[in-house]
Amino acid sequence: xxxxxxxxxxxxxxxxxxxxxxxxxxxxxxGDIVRRDLALNPVDHLGAVGITARTMRADEHTPEQKAASRxxxxxxxxxxxxxxxxxxxxxxxxxxxxxxxxxLDHIMVxxxxxxxxxxxxxxxxxxxxxxxxxxGYGPGAPQHxxxxxxxxxxxxxxxxxxxxxxxxxxxxxxxxxxxxxxxRHLVPQHRASLESAHTQARRQAEEFSRITATRxxx
Ligand SMILES: Cc1cc2nc3c(=O)[nH]c(=O)nc-3n(C[C@H](O)[C@H](O)[C@H](O)COP(=O)(O)O)c2cc1C
Numbered sequence: 047x048x049x050x051x052x053x054x055x056x057x058x059x060x061x062x063x064x065x066x067x068x069x070x071x072x073x074x075x076x077g078d079i080v081r082r083d084l085a086l087n088p089v090d091h092l093g094a095v096g097i098t099a100r101t102m103r104a105d106e107h108t109p110e111q112k113a114a115s116r117x118x119x120x121x122x123x124x125x126x127x128x129x130x131x132x133x134x135x136x137x138x139x140x141x142x143x144x145x146x147x148x149x150l151d152h153i154m155v156x157x158x159x160x161x162x163x164x165x166x167x168x169x170x171x172x173x174x175x176x177x178x179x180x181x182g183y184g185p186g187a188p189q190h191x192x193x194x195x196x197x198x199x200x201x202x203x204x205x206x207x208x209x210x211x212x213x214x215x216x217x218x219x220x221x222x223x224x225x226x227x228x229x230r231h232l233v234p235q236h237r238a239s240l241e242s243a244h245t246q247a248r249r250q251a252e253e254f255s256r257i258t259a260t261r262x263x264x
Contacts, residue, residue, distance in 0.1 A: 048128060048129030048130075048258065049077060049080045049127065049129065050131070050132055050258075051079075051127075051128035051131050051132070052068065052082070052131075052133075052134070053082050053084060053132070053133050053134070053135075054068070054082070054085060055084045055135045055145050056134060056136045057143075058136075062136065063136075063240065063243075064135065064176045064178040067176045067218055067240075067247050068132055068134040068247070070244045070248050071132055071174060071250060071251045072251070074248040074252055074255075076255045076259075077255060082149075084146060084149055088148065090117070091148050092152055093114075095114045096111075096114035096117075096152070099112075099115045118152050118153075122155060125153045125159060125168070126159065126168065128171070129258045130173070130254045130257070131173040131211065133146070133174070133175050133176070134176045135177050135199070136177060136178045137179035137180070137217075140195070141194045141198070142198060150202060159209060160208050166207075166208075166209065166210040168210065168211055169210035170211070172250075173211040174215070174216065174250050175213065175214070175215040176215075176217075176243070176247065177195055177216070177217050178218045178219075179220075180220070180222035181222065181229075182232065182235070183217070196215045196217065199213065199215075200213050200215070214250060216246050216247055216250070217239075217243070218239050218240050218242075218243035220232050220239060223235070223236040
């Protein structure tokens, strides 16, 4: 039976806003959940051993390549077994947390998860990115256009020739406002963004539950 695959990448544990908003999603989700916490249990970076193992026959693998293949198989099977995805990935240095990028490098495998013109097993599966950030990146903000996480993940996960997932994003902003003096005047905007994020997360969970239930029957 398929499940929601929840991946966490914030290093901040229970105080992480991305995790808290993702918790609102899972509280409203009806179905099984498989969780992988990359902050607690990061995966190794994909190295030459793992890359070469992909294109070599299994019976020719060195012991190191066997180990790399085992990890890759575990991650790919866990990914493909899901019917929906929840990725709690804060904005770190304008971009994707490195632990999440390392996980992506393992699961993006041509012919297994990536189509590149061929069939894409995960096509159309609903996917939610929850990405808290210290600053503001909306229209009119000085940093507008400098969020390189959501656009990158929309391409990596959503491109029809790659994973072809049905990607949505929730971005609770200005999480630094309560603690950084120069941003304190933006606390009301931060609170509104946070409240809206929790509401959107619950709504998305209800929608994802409906979509996956319909797909299970079809
Ligand atoms: C390593 C690191 C890099 C960060 N880089 C940025 C950044 O580029 N832009 C930004 O707005 N906030 C940045 N922040 C702030 C985080 O995005 C903010 O604390 C956010 O709430 C983290 O998500 P979390 O609460 O889910 O852990 C950074 C925080 C850390 C720890």
